[in-house]
Amino acid sequence: MGVPKFFRWLSERYPAISQVIAENRIPEFDCLYLDMNGIIHNCTHKDAGEDATFRLSEEEMFLRIFNYIEHLFGKIKPKQLFFMAIDGVAPRAKMNQQRARRFRTALDVEKARDKAIKDGIEMPKEEPFDSNCITPGTEFMAKLSQQLRYFVNKKISEDTEWQGCEVVLSGHEVPGEGEHKIMEYIRNAKAQPQYNQNVRHCLYGLDADLIMLGLLSHDPHFCLLREEVTFGRASKTKSKELEHQNFYLLHLCIVREYLEMEFQDLQSDGALNFSFDLERVIDDFILMAFFVGNDFLPNLPGLHINEGALANMFGVYKRVLPTCEGYINENGVIHMARLRSLLEELSKLELISFENDVADEKWFASKQMEKHLADRNATKHRGRKNTHITMSSFQRDLWKQKIRPYVSNRSREALDLGAQLKAADRKFVQDLADAMHLQWSTKEDDNGERRLVLAFPARGSGDDDNDDEEDDEDDDEEGNLAAWRVIKSYDKAQIVDVTTEDAQQHYEKLYQDKYQGWKTKYYLQKFPEWPAASFDREQTMLCENYVQGLQWVLFYYYKGIASWPWFYGYHYAPLISDVTKGLGADLNFKKGQPFKPYEQLMGVLPDRSKKIVPKVYHDLMTNPSSPIIDFYPRDFELDMNGKKMDWEAVVKIPFIDEKRLLAAMAGPNELLSDDEKARNGFGVPIKFTYSPDVDYTYPSSMPGLFPDIPSCRCIENIFDLPDVEGLEYLSGLTNGALLNVEALAGFPTLHNLPYTAQLVEGYGVNVFQSDSKNPSVVVTLTDTNMRTSIETWKAKLGQRCYVGYPFLQEAKVMKVRDELFTYELAENGKDVIAKDHSNREATEFAREAEYLESWYAKRLAVTIGQVECLVYVHMLKGLIKTEEGALIKEYAENPSLRNTYASQTIVDEVINEDERFIEKAALPIEEEFPVGTRAFFLGEYAYGRPLEIIGHIYHKAEVVVSIPKTKEQPFAKQLIHRAERANPYTPSFAVAKQLGMHPLVLSKITSSYQVMTSAGLKLNLGLNLKFEGRKLKVLGYSRKSHTGWEFSALAIKLITDYMLACPDFFAAIQREPQRSEVTETDLWPDQGVASQRIKDIVAWLKKQETGKFEKVPLEAEQLDSDAVMELAKAGEQVLQATQDADVKKLRGVPRTAILKPSDAELLLGNQKFSLGDRSSESAERQRRYC
Template sequence: MGIPKFFRWTSERYPLISQLIEGDKIPEFDNLYLDMNGILHNCTHKDSDDATFRMSEDQMFIAIFSYIELLFDKVKPKKLFFMAVDGVAPRAKMNQQRSRRFRTALDAEMAVKKAVKEGTTLPKEPPFDTNAITPGTEFMSKLTKQLHYFISKKVSEDSRWQNIEVVLSGHEVPGEGEHKIMEYIRSTKMQPNYNPNTRHCLYGLDADLIMLGLLSHDPHFCLLREEVQFGPARNKPKELFHQKFFLLHLSLVREYLELEFQDIKHALKFAFDFERVLDDFILLCIFVGNDFLPNLPQLHINEGALTVMFDAYKRALPKCTSYLTDSGTIDLENLRFLLKELVDFEFKLFEAENDDLLYMDSKATSNGRKPKRGGLEMTPRQKMIFDSIESYLLKVRTDSSLRNLKWELPLFAVKDDLQFIETMAGKLSLDCAVLDIPTGQVVSLKLDDAIGSDEIDEEAEYAIQRVLSQYRSAPIQEEKSSVTDTKPSERVLKKFNEWKDKYYKSKLEFSYGDNTKLTELCENYVQGLQWVLNYYYKGVSSWSWFFKYHYAPRVSDISKGLSADMNFNLGTPFKPFEQLMGVLPDRSSKLIPISYRDLMHDPSSPIVDFYPKEFDLDLNGKKQDWEAVVKIPFVDEERLLKAMQPLEKQLTPAERMRNTFGKMIKFSYDRNINEVYASSLADVFPDIPQNHCRISEFRFPPMAGRQYKSGLCMGVQLGAHALAGFPTLKTIPHTAELTTRHSVNVFQQESRREAMIVALDDIFEELTTEQIATKRLETKVFVGWPYIQEAMIVEIYDESFRYGLVTASGATTTTTVTRSPMTPADVQAFDIKRADIYKQYARLGVDIGTVDVLAKVVLLKGLKQLPNGALVKEFDYSPSLRVDYAMQTVLTSVINEDERYKEKPAPLISDQFPVGTRGFYLGEEAYAQPLQVLAIHGGHHADVFVAAAGFEDVRFGTAIAEVEQKNIIYYPSIELCRELHIPSLLLSKITASFSVTHGEQDSLANIGLSLKFEGKKQKVLGYTRRTATGWEYTDKAKNLLREYQTKFPDLFDGLKREVHTGKADITILIRLDADMVADRPSISALLNVPDKIARKRLDEIKAWLKSSESGRMDRVPLDSEQLLPESVDEIEKILTVRLENAEPGEPIAIDRVPQAALLKPSDATHKLGHQRFALGDRIVYVKDSGNVPIASKGTVIGITTADGRRALDVVFDVTFLGGTSLGGRCSPDRGMTVECSSVVNLTTKQLLYKVPYKQNNGSGRGRGRGRGRGGRGGHH
């Protein structure tokens, strides 16, 4: 099924399942699995058809390394890191791969032709053929070599990679990446010592990963993926550090599914077992979409296919003798009941396409009875609603100026009335939604935005009138009475069969009456259902089986295949080159060994027909081109192998090696290994001077004699007992309802689909606010349900009083609850705050009820290390960071608290810094220089050996930053307005995002300079900034605005005219969130010219804006700072000279150093978080994990905020593997964005500890410089 569609459907139906990862607010995971092919595609090419885009292989490999490192650092697995690259796939998947690759190659060729036709100059280098990401190609062979190097380097040098199992299953190991991962999980689950509460995190982009995770039946399972955006494409962040990630929590998906099917618990003939329902859910999803079978006709996920399947399942299961599946095996007799329910769905499709026929048939067969077409009867209340809607419809369809008018009704109607309105709206081409307004909720109707006024043609008008006529003549019933369904007439059944016959003839080229061929098709499809389930639950049941048709049978005919032979022959996988010949098109023949290429394009080749240049594409009911059926011939395995076999002897030795299968590899840290690992890419990657990585074969745990059984493992902890960090709905009592009456808004627009709405019980309902305050003030609580985090309540208040705690010191310390009355302003603020909190939860499908009491809390910031090494909790008491929560969403306790935030007493120095430990010295003589512990004295002192430290001027960078700041002048708005002769309101909007309408459809176009974003709290560096008194602008902004004004004086004249006339419409100039098109000015009105001329002028404006420098500037948070490129260049030049002329210092030995003057790399997070930084500060990286080599020095050229964390953009003194250019702001391979807690500020020494020392000129254990990119700074 479509990846974005399935993700969107799931996220809008179950709105709480995804969590934005902010800072360290992420669960602790045991295992991290990477489905690598998504990474390979992301790091080697763009998603667009840009024919000019080029990347060298070196750049690709570095990008892949960086992305792997990013994901590892984001999750920080504790036990296993498993990377799986797609190997050769089962034949069932190869058909889809073949279609995709033929289409990809064609699209690439067309993009080049289009670019040439448009006069675009193409680079001399050939573009990267994305089909190279296929097992067996030379590129994939190189990738394996580079991954071996990269992983060996990380295991040798990064502490986080050294205490876990690291496994690589490369392209040379058969099987798809995600299924190799699932095979690992299955095999480990079957071991007697398996931990039932293993915490899994799986990264990947495929939709079926949700199913694969669910069928593991391990609840502590998350999917990691990048932020998914719908609507207009947005630029990706230039630095990976700023990439937003989400966790999709399968623990919540499980709980939502339990709510989804709660209605059938007591309707079954057998015991309800949710784990079995979960397995059946997998089968329902397979019906809707998978990578091995074509879509069932008109059963598309974005058109409600899963809802159809759920409803059919809920009706069918009570009729069954058991569940549809058992550990991945289909019960065909019970499946028959589901298929029977789906026949009704297909008949409704037929009805929708043959509305007139059925209407006439119902009249002809009624004989005075009410027609069968349920819905054409109304209650008196519904008749009044219809009359109102008909009156509204006639208005908006006859007066184009009223097209944006809405029909609204307070939501006090019964559910039947809402369904009645929704049904009628659909027939009348009206959009229907339930909206929140200050006075409550309303049902809202408006004309479908997708239908323009020019589309209301005669035929459409006739259809509308016909629907209105049917409603006008519908009988009025005081009470809804049940109508006994009658069977369709013979005439209708005949038409139904003709309808199906038309499908089979047009798609599959045989008639519906050909029972033999129809049965073969249906049996092949039923086999496919079982093959896919086998693949998901048990692994490959046949390497050679595949579905032999481009199209699936009609749903109502699938039951004809229930006698299919379900015995599969396992067979063997294709060799890599056999798969290449089976999936690649002639357009990608360069990826195939020369010996085989003639088979693709030589007219005399016995298999040339496998590689057509031209082929048909059939959308088959889908809307996007990439979803089309690619009608190319299926590969005959016997013919393919017969044609290839004689040519195998012509392969080179290297090609023969690529055409063999390999093994999974385990990488382990072994300090006894100490050797040089030669660079895998000379002149690009450095040697690994001290390689400590052992490489060995990895095998899955043995499964002999063990039978796989689906379900939960004994000892698993669910719901409120789940491990810390894994959300659950079950910590607060609640009820749930599936409804369309909601305000769910997950993807920046309201969902119109059904959603599961969770209504919370108020566990504090029986307590007064004062009682709550007495019990809970200054106590530990957990807020943010269901994504809870620890906090401390500092204030509780309602609309009458505010409660706090006062501590008095004396002979004994006493605390007293104080109460102060709320002022009118306080009450107003309280009402706004509680409304906001209610809406925030409502957007996520939660009804928290009336908010009567708010708790103001301080959040747990983390652990802070004291000078003696003790770890204590740190709450952020900053007034601006205190947060309000509705009391009914606050938890007073949880079963499993997060062990990562457990306070620890001061350790002995021998435990924290045993002899041999490497760290950093915080004394003045060699501040933040690397050290090694030589000896321990007592409980709190050590003798250390500190690396050489030559003299360094740590203030040259801040001096450059100060000069830059003096040279940049910011002007207040009023000064800019005076100089440019424009009104302040006009300046405010034209420098921001300013939309105008154009064309008959009132399309929107942004004509603003986009230099500031008040709502998003963003600015453009070097152009704007926000101060306490308002926005200010630099000369760059002033010159850009002057150029705009000079270039398009007619536009500015129009804008000034609007302001000076004082029209009400000009309020759009200060309205930041206006969402009605009618509130925005039209470009033709502003320019005072006809639409045609205005549109041409608008194109000129848009072209100029696109080419202007503002369009290429980065937006940053208001509190971000950056040095200009000229200053960065000056810093780099100074560093180059100083490094060339640097004189080595002398290493020193220092006796009896206090524990507080020592810094251990693993303690950096807890010890360094409070440092302050300024542009130009010198820093040293002190962690022994992450992208940057330990002990690397650099200069701060940017200070920013990401995921709620302060971060630094640093240009380092030397290049290193994984370094970037910070989006072009510094030299390649020297830049990196790092957390403030990973570095020590050398310019402002905030951790300085006075320590007496004695110098030792002995053993030269001085700090050596790293070699080339990837040098570790000598701190080994």
């Protein structure tokens, strides 16, 4: 399914499923799994066609990958398992999609390169990175495996956080897709008798299928970690630099709750013939999602996520399930009879597509009218003005020969119309009688037949007075006029000689004929190769192959690969109404074997990527006489097939014939080198564990860039999956799993507050910077009266609470406000002080109340009601250690977090508290610092020096402290001041004056200055020394003070050099400094001159290598690389001079003067550092490899 579309649809329908990651504000996780291919792609290239000049060296790629992995590990900090999975060879079913993507990517890259050259862009000398090499068996992937092993060994040897969990790497050598290798582990682990039913999973990846895989685990403590997703204009402007990237947790526990709301109608008494089970509903949801397409099957025609396909399927499912005897997806096995019921109801959606396609055709419009007219014969004609009446020929004769004369003569006798009238004719007479104000009745004759009789209503008695007689005469006159109007309308009636039944049958036949023709047209367009004589057989084979695909994918998700060689052999799916023709398909899959890496490479790569495969195969991809040359078309058709985005198009390239491929490769296989043969085999997953008992040198994976690991303490072993022999895979929720309000700390739930929920069309939730047009599930908080009472909250001043519903965070109540007063505790901590609001404070209260109500409504689709009470809190900052050694909670105002909340959204208590922040009493010093403990000394004498505990006396410690024989002399501050003096900064207005330049020109040229070329390409001719919008500066070149931008001597020299190299360029800008949009001919009127000067300027800028300048946040205090190198050299000299140390014995050392590395944050978390401060590293920190 489309990744962005599905994620957007899910997030807008269920708006409270995602949480932005903030430090220490996410749950603890036991297991972190990385679906690595997304990371590899992010760190090696830009999107195909985005920037033809973009280049990275392999060294830079590997550094980026290391940093990305380290960044994710540092955010999640898994406690038990860190599992990295790279795609190995895929099942044949996935290779069709891989092949289509790689052919499309190679073509897009080639077109982008050709366009750039045509536009006169100078291309780098280095070959571009071919992202298609991120495929098992390539030289690049073999190098990556080697680099990752080095990286993991280094981290485990040097980083204590990595030493506390098991690390697994399942590389490209191990068959299977990355996410499914992860799910195989979870599936096997869950089958173990000792499995922890509340294990906390975090899975990183970009694929929409990961949501389904997480749901089918049925483990409630399961989150997906992913980068922030943006749409529209923002998606093109967002920086992808790691330090600027927001990450989100998608909480599947909340998705589960929303799905329960979605299908709440099925939970009512009598709705189903069997018990409602959310786990089974989730299983059915996973199956239904296949119909909109995935990596193995195309979408069913007309079912598109962005057009409401999943929402429509939900409605169909709610109608169908009550008619079934159970669920459709039975733990990964499809119940075909129930699937038939679903498909038959789903086929009605196909009729909508059909009618939309033929809406403009004459037959449809006219027959619709005929159907309408036929239906109107069965409706009442009450003589309304301008009502057009129709009747059959028989009804016309009945009117003219019997009823009209009877009405005209106003006979006092009843008119007997007999007992032989058809139902439609009886209805015609009854409607006519009503219109004429006649009385009609049915009377049973002697033969038992019911005869239809008409009569005029009886006139009043003759006892009425004269006034009444005059009124009657007036009424008669009006009645006569009305009667004649009805008579005339019946005289002019249109004759339609069809009965309602006949008209309906005729219409249905025509409709079905056209519908079948529409379906046939679809198959002829999509499958023109089908012989007419075997059309029905071909259609059945298509449907059977599709049904096989549904079951194959379910097996793949729930039990693992059912067949390596099976695949869906068509570019398109059958129509919904025809899928049932395939329900009798053979579902006995043969397991088979996976392709070898080179077989997959030859099966998925285009000839444009031939450099990636060994040379012995090149001829097979390019030689016209190759027996498989047809596998590698240079040109191919792209069919949008109802989609709107280019990347969604069907890539119509031939499917690989496995037998032909393997036969053609047999000869070249013999010519492979030993290295190439080694890459064509399979490997095993590796488990990395820390061991203090080993100590050896691990060689650098890239000498000259990475050092050897001199004291490696990591052991590598084969990782064996948990053994499931004799065990069964568990399905559904495991016994003892904690749900909703009982969930473990940090896992959100909507159930922490009472609510109701309903699906609202056109609600307009704003999750992705614009109002959604799709329906959203709206949660409305209930029973808010007590929670909005100011008296209630006055009583809670000084107490802890949980804010940020539904993503709760602990806080302490400091103040409460209503529209008139602010209440807070007095200094004695008991009395409550009330303070009147000023006009400004009253306005602020109203504004804040309105904001909170609006934010919940627009961002989360949660209706919280009117905000009558605001609660001001201090957030839980963490634990601090008292002088006595106890751990207590510290609350403080956090400027990066909101501190005011609507009272009705605050939760008083939670069942499971966060174990990271539980207060603890002090331990005896002998237990906290046993003999042999190594720590740091915090006393004034020898502050920061290492010590060892050697004894205890009178609740204090005896220690030995290492003290340098030579006192360290200060040096850093002086060096920093000297570096600052060597490269002084000047305000921008003074720089402009110094250079004789308009200030606006200086501002433009030092940032991004876009010039439009004749080819329609925008080129940046600025120096990129400042980034106002992104709030970045360039280290050593620019900074921003409270008065504005300032530039260093280095920056001024660079600007001066630019002016000397391109004086005509600066002169042209100076002419119109206010101009916002500039073309090359605005600068140089002569087109030829303009094009050449643009090329010259681009070449000059490239030589300056400004792209390599280090960009840092505006608020960053950071030294440039030259100053850092000088400091490092000086520091090394000081270290050499102070290596010799004496050991001093100290007695009576209090615990406040002893720092264990693990207590660094507890004791020193509030320390402030400035440039040049000397420090000791008291805890292992993560290191970036750049």
